[in-house]
Structures are given as structure tokens and as C-alpha cells.
Amino acid sequence: MTDLFLKVKTQQEQHLPFVLYAKPNSDKMIGLFQKNDHLYFLEDFTAKGFVFAPFDGDLIPFIPQKESDVYVEKMIQTDYLVAPTILPEVDETAKIVFENLVQRGVGAILKGAFEKVVLSRKEEVLLRQFDLETVFKKLISFYPTAFKYCFFHPKIGMWMGATPEQFLKINQRALQTVALAGTQIATNKEQVIWPEKETEEQRLVTEFITMSLQNKVSDMTLSSPYSFRAGNLWHIKTDILATAKSKKAIKDVILALHPTSAVCGLPKEAAKAFIQKNENYEREYYSGFLGELNVDLATFRTDQSDLFVNLRCMKITGDTAELFIGCGITKDSIPVDEFIETVNKSMTMRKVL
DSSP: OOHHHHHHHHHHHTTOOEEEEEOTTOSEEEEEEESSOOOEEOSSSOOOEEEEOOSSOSOOEEEEGGGEEEEEEEOOOOOOOOOOOOOOOOOHHHHHHHHHHHHHHHHHHHTTSOSEEEEEEEEEEEOSOOOHHHHHHHHHHHOTTSEEEEEEETTTEEEEEEEOOEEEEEETTEEEEEEEEEEEEOOSOSSOOOOHHHHHHHHHHHHHHHHHHTTTEEEEEEOOOEEEEETTEEEEEEEEEEEESSTTHHHHHHHHHSSOTTTSEESHHHHHHHHHHHSOSOOTTTTSEEEEESEETTTTEESEEEEEEOOSEEEEETTEEEEEEEEEEOTTOOHHHHHHHHHHHHHHHHTTO
16 A cells, blocks of 8 residues: 555545545546545635536535645556456336436427437445545556546545546646547447437537637637547547636636536536436536646646546445436437446446446
8 A cells, every 4th residue: 555545544534535636648646635624615716726516506615735735656557357348237217217308308409498408317336345545546547548536525425536528727828628529339440430419419519618718718729529538438529729818717717618518518507407407316526527726736836727527427425336427418319329328338437346
């Protein structure tokens, strides 16, 4: 057990907040360990530390750098035996409930309520034996291109995930974000063919981001859409670069983009209202955003933020892991296919358990 995981164990024993994370394609693991059990909330967007924002709500939990110890360790890649992908037994009740939810979503789109809505559900997995260090090292080993994290606060609980989606990267006034949508299981085929439903969904995500940013940034450039692999799944991705008109505008950029159409829908407010009325469960921090705010904790350089959308995540409660999974719904969505997509996405977290 390394110094970093010894510190994690101490924090757990003392019920003190911490976050442990590794950035995409990085060889560094970073731990931020709060020295008290106070639940801090972000008062403005100038503080330095780690932010953990919910899907909905004005209160954004935050671990401040000034109240915490920082540990940085170089990672030694550990090889783990990857179990064959065996899809879980289908919960017929959950299948019917989710397919009905998707059908209502498609119906609302056809009536003109919105163009797209992202609908989700929750699965529970019984844990025989949960070891944080083992699970986190599996996340690192299996998902090198994702943002891997474990966040704990005694007043919030423990969350873990491996998200493929950058929310916003900021260097002074330079901004980077992505439009990510569409899902296919990875196979040995060299070329990924995308059906029209998936390309249309990704186009809507790109359109939402560019429209949200247009009055707050200058010099916006977009890449062509391309296939991007995250673990055992392919997605369609567009890279977006821009310059904030001022440092003060960064707060407005964050609030304009969150929640993104990749986790909510388009138009945002109408889709969000449908989600809150119809999903019948609380998303909590699933599909919120998380990451470093105003500081790179590996180098302590300031004026930099590295934020990610909280996807492919789970909440650990006692001997249960709650997995959060969703998919984008458009007018062409087929309910049974969307349920299968959520099952496929659930494998990201099931593999490490």
C-alpha cells in the first residue's frame, strides 16, 4: 500500500473528506485530503480546489485547496485480469419501466416539447467485498483515456467513476470542451459506422454548446466529428476551442453549459423539466460536473481548471453500489435499443466490481 492509499485509509477511519483522481492519459494519481469534516460550498468561481457539482441545484460542494493536504504519486501500471464481458441478467421490471419512459420521451419530442432528452435509470449491485484501492486501480488499468476518481464526504457519501467526457478545460481565458454523443460497443472492426440517429444526436449536442458559448467567447473553432473509444464503447466526438471574453465570463460559461445537452437535452429547460417529472429518482451527482477549479494540483499552477461530466459513475453505500446510466433520446429512438444501451454502459462500473 502506497503513501497515498495509506492517507486514504486514515481519512476513511477519521470520516474526513477526500478526493482521489487520475486524469486521462496521465501517469499521476492525485489526492486532496481535507483536514476537517466541514461541507464547503462554492461561493464564487474564483476559489481553488476540487469541485463536485450535482445535476441540479445551486449548492455546489467543494474541497478547498487551502483546507487540505495534497499528495501526488506516479502511477505504476498494475495488470489486472479483465473478466470476459458477461451482460447481467435483465431485470424485466426495470426494462419495462425504462422502455415506457423512453416512449414518453419520444412522444414529447414528436409533439414538439423539445428536440432531445437524456433519460437515465439506476441499477443496484450487491458487493461481496469492496476494497477501494483495488477498485480504483482497476479503474486506472481499464480506462486510461477517462477521468478516474473517488470522491468521499461524510455528508455526501462515496462516489467513483471513469468518465470519458471533458466538461471544460480552462487555461487563463482559453477554453476547451467537447461534444460527445452516440454509443456503440467496441468490436475488432477497423471502421465504425454510425446510424443517422446517432449522428443527429451528436449534431444537437454540438449545436447546444456553440449556441451557449457564442455571446461569451471569441475565436471559436470546431473539429470535424470523429469516433472516440472509451473502454468498451465508441462515441462520436467534436473538439471545441474558444477564448473567453474575460476571466469573469468563465463563471457565465460554466453555468451556461451545465447541465450539457449530452446529459440533459435540448432546449435545456424543457428537457430538464421532463426529466425531473418523469425519471422518478434523484440523480444527485450523476451528470453533474467535477474536477480541478482554478489550480492544477499536480503542479500548483493557477488560472487553470480541468472539469469533467460525471458519467459512468456509481455511489457506494454499505454493501451496495448504485450505478447511474442514461442515453440520449431523439425522435428516432427505439425503446428496447435504448435500454440495451444502458445495460452496455453499466458494464463500465460492473467490470471493476
